[in-house]
Amino acid sequence: MLKRVHFPPSVLPYLLVAPQVIITLVFFIWPASQALYQSFLIEDAFGLSSEFVWFENFVYLWNDEIYLATFWRTGWFSLAVAGLSMSFALVLAGFADRVVRGAMIYRTLLIWPYAVAPVLAGALWVFMFNPTLGIFPYFLEFAGIDWNHYLKSGQAMLLVILAAAWKQVAYNFLFYLAAMQSIPKTVIEAAAIDGAGPIKRFATIIFPLISPTTFFLLVINAVYAFFDTFGIIHAITQGGPAGSTTILVYKVFNDGFVGLDLGGSAAQSVILMFLVISMTVVQFGYVERKVEY
């Protein structure tokens, strides 16, 4: 934590941490405490006066069916994004790990969606699936599927999940490939000599050995789906049709900036804050244990 040898005491360290501390206090701690405070208030319709109501905003959310539906929707949306993009990345990494020469070329060709901004990813997918012009609806029509994500909530959700998973494949692929390449080759060879084929080796050796990576990626992907998909949803569906693709972060934005419900939005922010804190704790707990791996 601290060096055995260090510089003599002076005001210098305070000056050095000052920029970071000031920004943290002004733009992080103060707004977060404001959110906490506002979550206990109810404002009147004109924003002129406010009343301290303890946990009424939270009780309201707890009884609000729309909020609860959003909560569960966010949960299974995250699971779907994480599951889809991790399994796709796992298969690709499993095969890329077998390539002797050219593995790096495949890596180069697979990693760049990471650099695409979420809202751009949304724009690309909404263009491909544009009901009147898009390429996929054109082909889907031959299969008898009528694609219109502006009207059909299931298709809207599917499109958002696809776009979000597509963007995250690169990240998962990198970590899976790195994890697989760090498995000692001797272990794999020993299993091959004992007669285990490629699929058996993957199922009984490689996959169990990279399970810490799987767990780590599960947390990272959940955080990604919770917070970084705002742009994707904003570009593709704006939370619609009829709120069917609204996730928690989108609802905070919508209720706060569009609906101007300060207390309700602040209470939602506080709930999100607790979710982030628990995810961070899980993530750091994992890092501690990972040392022995």
Place this chain on the structure above:
Amino acid sequence: MVERRPFIVFLTHFILVVGVVAIALPIWITFVAASHSEIRMTQVPLPLWPGDQLWVNFKNTLFGNGLEGTETAPVWLMLTNSLVMAMMISIGKIAISLLSAFAIVYFKFPFRMGIFWLIFITLMLPVEVRILPTFEVVAQLGMLNSYWGLTIPLIASATATFMFRQVFLTIPDEMLESARIDGAGPMRFFWDILLPLSRTNIAALFVILFIYGWNQYLWPLLITTDQDMTTIVISIKQMLEVAEASPQWNIVMMVALLAMLPPILVVIGMQKLFVQGLTETDK
């Protein structure tokens, strides 16, 4: 590879190529759309092979009026805004994190651990959970529609501070001892020894932060109401709305292409640093 079986080798490459094609398809379709004329882009089915209008669209998008029916700023201006924002965020984050990591590792002072935990807490407060109050703070400070308002609230960084702390802890104590014997003060030591030793870490972090800064969406969306301050990433959303009414997909997709090009070039061009940065900051 352990065994040599031609069929499995074939299957491996086949699956990987299919994967690459699936991943690249959205970008390919964007590129194709950006290379056709406006009229061709309204005829079903849309082309899957590039046309000959790429240069024309590029010129019209970058220097012309861009999309008809919008009042967006010129594309070159939005690209500049994005670049300034990305540079300010990444350099700002690196600078303040280097300084605070230096203070925390090399000095013993009251409240050291308190400050460490204060920085740690920022990890748990992403913009999304404190948007409204942060917006109010920025508005009260008069920083709406300015580069400062766009960047400063985002540049506190726990991950970068932890990473530099980790790097500094691996630098042997003898470095500091010999520097002190030679009469170097703290800042001299920082400039002449610590900075050169953490050069690759800084570069790796820069790659990650540049992408992070360039791709910011929710925050600029709230902070910039003046068209001249919008970034290229924000403008896509506005163009999509216009495209619903009067489709000019060739221009919209050209803007999308221009918006994603700089970060993609950074990832491909500095792949090694990118991978290093990604694995270092997330652990």
